[in-house]
Amino acid sequence: MVPTADPKEDKVYAKPIDQLEAFEFNAKVADVFENMIERSVPGYPLILDIIGLTTEHFAQPNTCCYDLGCSLGASTLKIRQHLPISCLAIGIDNSSDMVERCRANVARDHSQAQIEIRQEDLRITRIENASVVVMNFTLQFLPEGDRDNVLRGISDGLVDGGVFLLCEKIKFDNSNQQALFEDLHLSFKRLMGYSDLEIAQKRAALENVLIPSTITELNERVSRAGFSRTELIVQCLNFVAILAIK
């Protein structure tokens, strides 16, 4: 029997593309996004678990917990599943293709806390009465000039004792370190079954779309926004999770 192709497998960059366009969170990407992110971000399943346990640890009754850039809802549902019943989980994404599929995923989840998925540019989202805010690999897609304002809005909208979990791809100032981590990440993507053509085309499409920061830049940004303490809680190759406490 000839094996059939899995429609959920990421093949977006598998064939040569003549006119490569800038990466977008469109329908083609949304259809395979779960597979794409799992095979591209080392430690992604672990980070989802960490989002769950951070939520359980810090969510306060009668508050809101936000997931900014929620995509298909993987992180939003982790949040919801670890919330006190009196809390509201709010997922925000500006891609209609993501939001449509996210709402379908949410409909299949039967955990108790209220949840709302909004199609909205997170740069205009007003964060209010929040005890947990998560940005799981989203800040890196915002124009650099908008990032400080977004973090300031998060810090202002958190209640006392509230936390912000920021997960990002990072870069390094030191060129040897940068080369080492890039090489290891390349090996990870090959291990996950991506061909060199797929890796090269996706990298070119992400150029100037995904703009990573160094750990120092992230920590400085978070401190400028008014957080009193930051802790690096996960690093898996060149991907990190930083917990910022108000």
Ligand SMILES: C[S@@+](CC[C@H](N)C(=O)[O-])C[C@H]1O[C@@H](n2cnc3c(N)ncnc32)[C@H](O)[C@@H]1O
């Ligand atoms: C890498 S994905 C996030 C993955 C997701 N948090 C998860 O854990 O599976 C980045 C998401 O951010 C969304 N995004 C990018 N810029 C945005 C903006 N300005 N406002 C709202 N969403 C945005 C994209 O549409 C995309 O779905």
